[in-house]
Amino acid sequence: MFKSLGSLVTRSPWIYRLNAGSCNGCDVEMATTALIPRYDVERLGCKYCGSPRHADIVLISGPLTLRVRDKVLRVFDEIPHPKVTVAVGVCPVTGGAFRDSYTCDTALDQYINLDVIVPGCPPRPQAIIEGIAKALEVWKERMEEGACSRS
Amino acid sequence: MLPFLKIMVKNLLAGPSTEAFPFAPAHTPARFRGKANHDKNKCILCGICRHVCAAGAIQMRVVEDGSGVEYVLWHNSCVFCGLCAHYCPTKALTMTDDWHLAHRGEDRFAVREDSFVRYGQCSTCGARIQPRPAVIVEALGTRYPDRFMMCPSCKRESLAKRSVPAKPDMETSETSDE
Structure with missing residues (x-):
């Protein structure tokens, strides 16, 4: 039952954007990727959703500032398994230009397992689409295994 | 009369406005700043790239036997500002237009520019x-x-x-x- 649903559901991943204290550069590019017909991520079956409980793929941007840390982790835990996390920009991985800032203690990947990384500051929309395509592969593998990204 | 017909025919002739990217190669502007490339045959180890790097993505370490320097540029720290390429006196560092950097999370320590420059x-x-x-x-x-x-x-x-x-x-x- 789960297997047969899995093959159907991987055709339409729903995307959730999570801003972990980003400068909004990556968020603008993510909005561009989805909303502008020129890039149009909906061709891959993706759809941006407003609620974390509906999400399959999470796009995370930002270095995880102390102010949003607990809120981000709470929202992240609301996303059902198996979720695939995509780090957009260099901030979630290393902190980027905000590394060693007094507003963030450590990079986001100490808290959240990043499945796909799209480096850039910000990455161009095509690179984000490439990252989402990679996340789709990861998600399909997860659905076949029935494994969780974080437990 | 029926002004939308004109627009419809125009749009039909113009074709789709969506880029075909994941299914076909995307257009990249000529001066696009993608990942940096380090040419060890031009490097004189002046260290100005490491000095100007805004994100601290460049590391230079003298190897144990002192015969040269291990040069590492981390693409996951780089913010693609291009300062290193601008200040490099010998043009050993250049910004390529390659932006295909998306990778799996477990490969994050392999996404780097790695070279050994001998003294x-x-x-x-x-x-x-x-x-x-x-x-x-x-x-x-x-x-x-x-x-x-x-x-x-x-x-x-x-x-x-x-x-x-x-x-x-x-x-x-x-x-x-x-």
Whole structure:
């Protein structure tokens, strides 16, 4: 039952954007990727959703500032398994230009397992689409295994 | 009458406005700043790239036996500002237009520019000097090829030892460009 649903559901991943204290550069590019017909991520079956409980793929941007840390982790835990996390920009991985800032203690990947990384500051929309395509592969593998990204 | 027909026909002829990207190659502007590329055959280890790097993405470590420097540029830290390429005096660092950097999370430590730059050797005393790659020798060392391959102290010595022709009308012009 789960297997047969899995093959159907991987055709339409729903995307959730999570801003972990980003400068909004990556968020603008993510909005561009989805909303502008020129890039149009909906061709891959993706759809941006407003609620974390509906999400399959999470796009995370930002270095995880102390102010949003607990809120981000709470929202992240609301996303059902198996979720695939995509780090957009260099901030979630290393902190980027905000590394060693007094507003963030450590990079986001100490808290959240990043499945796909799209480096850039910000990455161009095509690179984000490439990252989402990679996340789709990861998600399909997860659905076949029935494994969780974080437990 | 029926003005939308005109728009419809126009849009039909114009074709889709969506880029075909994941299914076909995307257009990249010529001066796009993608991942940085380090050419170890041009590098003189001046370290200006590491100095100007806004994100601290460049590391240079002397290897244990002291024969050279391990040069690492982390693409996951780089913010693609292009300052390193701008300030590189020998154009060893360049920004390519390759933006295909998306990778799996477990490969994050493999996404880097990794090269080993060997130190140069003084042609007289064998002391460690900055690298003297062939490209640099051709560009800068053609006027005084012997002195270019020396360490600073040997260079000073050879300058002091050199015989200056005693001409009363040539007092300062000989050493003007040293």
